[in-house]
Amino acid sequence: IFGEITLRGVTRPARFDATVIRYGPDPADPKRFEAGFDLTGSIDRTEFGSTAGLPEVGAELPVRIRLLMTSK
Numbered sequence: 001i002f003g004e005i006t007l008r009g010v011t012r013p014a015r016f017d018a019t020v021i022r023y024g025p026d027p028a029d030p031k032r033f034e035a036g037f038d039l040t041g042s043i044d045r046t047e048f049g050s051t052a053g054l055p056e057v058g059a060e061l062p063v064r065i066r067l068l069m070t071s072k
Contacts, residue, residue, distance in 0.1 A: 001039060007048040016041035022068065032071050039065040 005014040022036030045051075046059045 001037075005043060007043075007045075008050065010048045012043075012047050014041065014043065016063070016065070021066075026070055034068060034070050036066070036068045039063075039067060 001016045001018045003014055003016075004011050016039040019038045019040075020036070021038050022034055024034065026032040026034045040063070042060050042062050044059050045061050046054070
């Protein structure tokens with residue numbers, strides 16, 4: 001999945017690998033539909049102006065997002 005991330009007022013392109021974790025009727029309301037994803041990737045915090053602690057603290061940060069979308 002491609003998009004953008006804004007941190008500290010700086011916007012950069014971002015790419016995340018996506019895995020489908022759920023796709024089907026909502027168990028609580030079968031009239032609604034759900035799609036769930038795990039997104040994983042990383043960002044370089046220095047690209048957003050965050051340099052505190054370098055080089056002892058690494059620049060690359062892992063990112064994991066769990067996303068669940070439900071129809072109305």
